[in-house]
Amino acid sequence: MRSLRVDAVLVQAVIAGALSFAHLHDLAAAAGQSGWKAWACPISVDLLLVAAWRRLRILRTDGAPVRAAWLWFAVALSASLGANIATAGLLDLDHVPDWLSILVAGWPALAFLGGTLLVHAPGHQTPAPAPAPAPEPTETASVERAPEPPPVPEAVEASEPVPALPASQPAPAPVLPAVPAALVAHARKVADDHHTRTGHRIDTDTLRVRLGVPAPMADAIAAQLA
Numbered sequence: 724m725r726s727l728r729v730d731a732v733l734v735q736a737v738i739a740g741a742l743s744f745a746h747l748h749d750l751a752a753a754a755g756q757s758g759w760k761a762w763a764c765p766i767s768v769d770l771l772l773v774a775a776w777r778r779l780r781i782l783r784t785d786g787a788p789v790r791a792a793w794l795w796f797a798v799a800l801s802a803s804l805g806a807n808i809a810t811a812g813l814l815d816l817d818h819v820p821d822w823l824s825i826l827v828a829g830w831p832a833l834a835f836l837g838g839t840l841l842v843h844a845p846g847h848q849t850p851a852p853a854p855a856p857a858p859e860p861t862e863t864a865s866v867e868r869a870p871e872p873p874p875v876p877e878a879v880e881a882s883e884p885v886p887a888l889p890a891s892q893p894a895p896a897p898v899l900p901a902v903p904a905a906l907v908a909h910a911r912k913v914a915d916d917h918h919t920r921t922g923h924r925i926d927t928d929t930l931r932v933r934l935g936v937p938a939p940m941a942d943a944i945a946a947q948l949a
Contacts, residue, residue, distance in 0.1 A: 744769065746806040753816035754827035764827065767834045768806075772799035778841045795837040802830065902943045910934055910944045 747765030756764055775796035782789045809823075810816065913933050917925040925933075930948075931941035 740769070743803045743807060746810045747803065749810050749816065750806045750823075751827055753819050754824040755819075756827060764830060765806075767831055768799055768802045771795060771834045771837050772803065774838055774841050775799055791840065795841055798833070798837060900939055900943050902940065902947060906934075906936075907944060907947050911948060914948055 744765045747768055748761050751764035752761040775792050775798075779789050779792035779796060782792055814823075910930060914925045914930065917923075917929065917933075927938075927941050927945045930945055931938060934941065934944070936944070
């Protein structure tokens, strides 16, 4: 059923177009446009009608004003409808009035003007998206890093075991490992910084953590800082 409906619409469109074309041709011929000029007039009317309708659809899709397209569509439709009415017996085609002859003769220029305005009419321009605001620079707090300590030498182990002394005699003091001068200087800066911030002398455990050295090495460094 849908194909039959479409075919019926097409047949109706062909019949209406053919009759309108013939009426426009007869009116142009009666108004003094003989030969090929009588055939060119209905072609000009139909082309303006189609151009105005296509432009109207484009402007509607873009959301632009359609007043100009509607105007030229109405002009072309009026010309086609007027020819159909004039050739229906209401007008003596053997004695066409002068104003109608002038209108038919001036139609090509009017149609050219309308087609030019339709083609070159500015369409709806989508506004360009606003540029995204530049991100504000974030202020990063400057973190002061303590200077890396120099490499810590391995603790010097006693080459020979300390002989055991009799219980009556006190045990000798433990042998402290040798400490490089650069490490002692760095430890002194750490100790001074700790005393400046806290008001107290740095203890051995804190010094060992800050320097990252073994406990015997921290004891040796603390002994030199005393």
